[in-house]
Amino acid sequence: MDIATLIGIVGGFGLIVATIILGGNPGGFVDVPSVVVVIGGTFASVFVMFPLKAVVGTFKVGMKTLLFKAPDPNDVIRTISGLADTARRESLVALEKVAIDDPYLKKGVMLVVDGSSEALVRSVMEIELDFMKQRHRMGQGVFKGLGTMAPAFGMIGTLIGLVNMLQNLEDPASIGPAMAVALLTTFYGAVLANVVFLPLSKKLEDRSEEEALYMQIMIEGVSSIQKGDHPTVVKEKLQAFLAPALREESS
Template sequence: MDIATLIGLVGGFGLIVTTVLMGGNAGGFVDPPSLVVVVGGTLAATFVMFPLKTVIGTAKVAMKTILFKSQDPQDMIRLITSLADTARKESLVALEKVNIDDAYLKKGVMLVVDGSSESLVRSVMEIELDFMKQRHRAGQGVFKGMGTMAPAFGMIGTLIGLVNMLQNLSDPSSIGPAMAVALLTTFYGAVLANVVFLPLATKLEQRSEEDALFMQIMIEGVASLQKGDHPTVVKEKLQAFLSPALREES
């Protein structure tokens, strides 16, 4: 679980609520019609921008920012190095009996064991990598779209409120409260965009990059297995994917 996402969301809303309460008029920040305009309008625009299946699947995608099991790239490198050692001491066929939990790596190894050419193995694995990135970009796009639309509908709600206010200028005492309500939609839109939607899109983009790095390590690792590289060479080659700080931890 990625506790940082929860800390950010709870902390962001907590700071806003605390500031509102310190102002002494929390009730003035609650306006259901304004919330309906921002949330409803944002969702409506999102359904226009993206296919229904993509939008509905957004909830599952969002959970990836929280229920994310962090992986250590060194563990993957050690596993591939171990496979290289097994293949060198015995044979590539011996890898068929090795228990490999990662489905992506197992697919690549099985292709090698079956005698597939290096170009075919790399092509199959890279195609899956490309489609993984494409799927992830769809989820990121939904949140980026919502982050763009929320402030826009906040402004629309504000304009609606201003129009209603200007139509009732005969009562000066109502101008202040009406202006406050009109500005609430902008407030709601800004909060949702900058505390929820855009940060989640950025976190998903980071998760996608991490997944892609692991898959690239596995692609090169499988290619090294197929070439019969020495385990030490395999390890050094895969370490090149990591930052110097991570390499020092190995």
């Protein structure tokens, strides 16, 4: 679980709620029609922007930011180095009997075992990488859309409230409370956009980049295995994908 995402969301809402309570009038920040306008309008717009399936899957995509456990790239490199060692000591065909947990890496290795050309293997793996990025961009786009539309519908709700207020100016004492209620929709929209939707969009973007890095390491690793590179050379080549601080020292 990514505890940082949970801490950020809970902490963000916690600070806002604490500030409201310290202000002495928490009940003044609750308005059901404002909530309906902001949340309902935001999701309605996103349904227009994206296919139904993408929007419905938003919850599942959002949970990925909490439950995603980033694999250790050094584990991937060690696995590929071990496969390279097996291929050099025995043969490429021997890799068929090696247990490979990652389905993407296994697909690439099996293509090599089947005698596919290096260009074909790389092409198949890169196509899957490209479509993975495309699927992830859809999920990121939904949250970006939510983050864009929430403040917009907050402003729409405020305008509705102002119109209602201006139509009832006979009672000056009611102007202040009516203005406060009108501003609540802008408040709700800003909070949802900046505490939930836009941060989740950025986190999903980072997750996608991490996954793409692992897949690029696997593509290069499979290519090196097919070329018959020495395991040490394979390890050094793949560690070049990582920042120096993340590289595992050679034993």
